[in-house]
Amino acid sequence: MIDPALLAKLVCPVTRTPLRWDAARSELVSAAAGLAFPVRDGVPVLVVREARALND
Secondary structure: OOOHHHHHHOEOOOOOOEOEEEOOOOEEEEOOOOEEEEEEOOEEOOOHHHOEEOOO
16 A cells, blocks of 8 residues: 555656556556556555556
8 A cells, every 4th residue: 555645746757747556456557658667565666667568
C-alpha cells in the first residue's frame, strides 16, 4: 500500500503527470507514458528501465 500523501506528491519521471496506484499489481501506473513502475518493500522504483510497458 502507498501512503495517500506520498502518492499525491509522486509524478511520472517521463511525463511529470500524476501516477495511479494499482493495488492488484503493487505498481504505480502512468497512463500518459504507458508505463507501470514497481513498488518494492514499500518503496516506489521510479526508474524507467525498471518499468513495465502497459501493453505487456
